[in-house]
Amino acid sequence: MWRALVRGRERMVTVAFLASVQGYQEERIREIADRLRSDHPEWTVQVLPPDATPPLLAKYKLKFGPAILVNDRIEFVGIPRYRMLVERVAMVAAGRISPRTAAPPPSAAPAKPASKPAVPAVPASPPAAPPASE
Numbered sequence: 001m002w003r004a005l006v007r008g009r010e011r012m013v014t015v016a017f018l019a020s021v022q023g024y025q026e027e028r029i030r031e032i033a034d035r036l037r038s039d040h041p042e043w044t045v046q047v048l049p050p051d052a053t054p055p056l057l058a059k060y061k062l063k064f065g066p067a068i069l070v071n072d073r074i075e076f077v078g079i080p081r082y083r084m085l086v087e088r089v090a091m092v093a094a095g096r097i098s099p100r101t102a103a104p105p106p107s108a109a110p111a112k113p114a115s116k117p118a119v120p121a122v123p124a125s126p127p128a129a130p131p132a133s134e
Contacts, residue, residue, distance in 0.1 A: 020065040
């Protein structure tokens, strides 16, 4: 069995599995949740039934599921490989930011004034007319 090594003090971690409203991958969700509970008893693992998931799916702007929440933040849509899940939860437990987590938007920089006003390109004189042919 593979266990993530987490150094230092771990934080309280809650992993919630949101079932699909269509009942998709229910057996896989139970299998992963049971394995996570046995390998990492220090983590709280919840499996929410399909009838309890629609409000949470709507909160995270998802229509179907399944999805995985770690400390009330959506970490996966769908069911990942077990190792990927354990690594991500271990990162959260250690207090490290996941490389997949979106960075906050940068602060708005003040607009730069234009150094030179734009001048439309107008020819100095009108173009010469072609010679008239008779």
